[in-house]
Amino acid sequence: MCTDAESGSARVASRAARVGALLVAVALMAIIWWFSSRPGAGPSPHTELVRFLERKAAHVVLFGALWVAWWAAFGRRLVAVAAALTVAYGAIDEFHQHHVPGRTGTVRDVAIDALGVALAIILTGAVTTPRAAVAGRH
Numbered sequence: 001m002c003t004d005a006e007s008g009s010a011r012v013a014s015r016a017a018r019v020g021a022l023l024v025a026v027a028l029m030a031i032i033w034w035f036s037s038r039p040g041a042g043p044s045p046h047t048e049l050v051r052f053l054e055r056k057a058a059h060v061v062l063f064g065a066l067w068v069a070w071w072a073a074f075g076r077r078l079v080a081v082a083a084a085l086t087v088a089y090g091a092i093d094e095f096h097q098h099h100v101p102g103r104t105g106t107v108r109d110v111a112i113d114a115l116g117v118a119l120a121i122i123l124t125g126a127v128t129t130p131r132a133a134v135a136g137r138h
Helices: 004-037 048-073 079-098 107-124 130-135
Strands: none
Touching: 004 048, 004 079, 048 079, 048 107, 079 107
């Protein structure tokens, strides 16, 4: 049985973790914004295909990580809210990027951001199927 002091300590630790996750989310949003603010790159030593794949992988990883941060900040319960917020930020960022010289904002990139969110949800196991939930009960 937990004492009131132990219960209070657990709440403080939980709140601190959620605030930390919120700070990580804001930092990731700032990093994404900074990358999107950079003018279009000049010549690259990589082939166009490699460059394309690098950029799209960055979308998947950064927006997957942003979803994890929001999910943790919300106390790991509002999966869909964290997903909607992350994809909405992706759309806002693409709109911003559209106005940066040498850059374009595309719906395709928002879809790739959403793919990053979906992969993060799958990898974290944040959503379980009803069958998996029933199988876990004995």
